[in-house]
Amino acid sequence: MFSIEAVNDPERRDVVHARLRASNAEHSSVIRALGGTSAREAVPLHVFATGPDGELAGGAIGHLQWHWLHLELLWVDARHRGSGLGSRLVARAEEEARTVHGAVGSQVETWDFQAPDFYRRLGYELVATIDDYPPGVANHLLTKRFGS
Numbered sequence: 001m002f003s004i005e006a007v008n009d010p011e012r013r014d015v016v017h018a019r020l021r022a023s024n025a026e027h028s029s030v031i032r033a034l035g036g037t038s039a040r041e042a043v044p045l046h047v048f049a050t051g052p053d054g055e056l057a058g059g060a061i062g063h064l065q066w067h068w069l070h071l072e073l074l075w076v077d078a079r080h081r082g083s084g085l086g087s088r089l090v091a092r093a094e095e096e097a098r099t100v101h102g103a104v105g106s107q108v109e110t111w112d113f114q115a116p117d118f119y120r121r122l123g124y125e126l127v128a129t130i131d132d133y134p135p136g137v138a139n140h141l142l143t144k145r146f147g148s
Contacts (some may be wrong), residue, residue: 039067043101047093049085051077060089069097069106074115086115090122098146103146112138119144 015060025032034040039049051057062069071093076086095105110116126143135141
């Protein structure tokens with residue numbers, strides 16, 4: 001008989017995480033080989049743009065893990081949208097990911113009302129769509145492989 005409970009418990013979360021990592025390493029030689037390297041750990045990557053007035057004009061927030069850039073957030077102040085700033089922020093994040101961290105690609109999630117076409121113009125390809133996430137909105141996963 002099992003007792004199943006929904007509770008936020010950082011200690012048990014860490015145990016589950018460690019045991020899943022061990023199981024993954026046991027079943028994948030690739031994950032096992034990367035397990036002892038920095039590729040396993042998430043490394044933050046933040047890129048910011050400041051305007052001439054010193055105010056924050058935009059930012060790209062993500063992390064690197066498993067030799068991939070995971071773009072989590074991209075925001076450009078409404079006053080600067082359409083200026084190419086968003087493209088420059090993503091390009092800088094990709095450059096940092098490739099040249100400093102050895103990333104082989106990038107992935108991003110975006111809602112249908114946000115920026116799927118923007119990312120396509122930057123060379124990202126749609127790999128999955130989840131409809132009604134949240135209800136009434138489509139969530140898109142896009143990826144981009146970096147060239148050598």
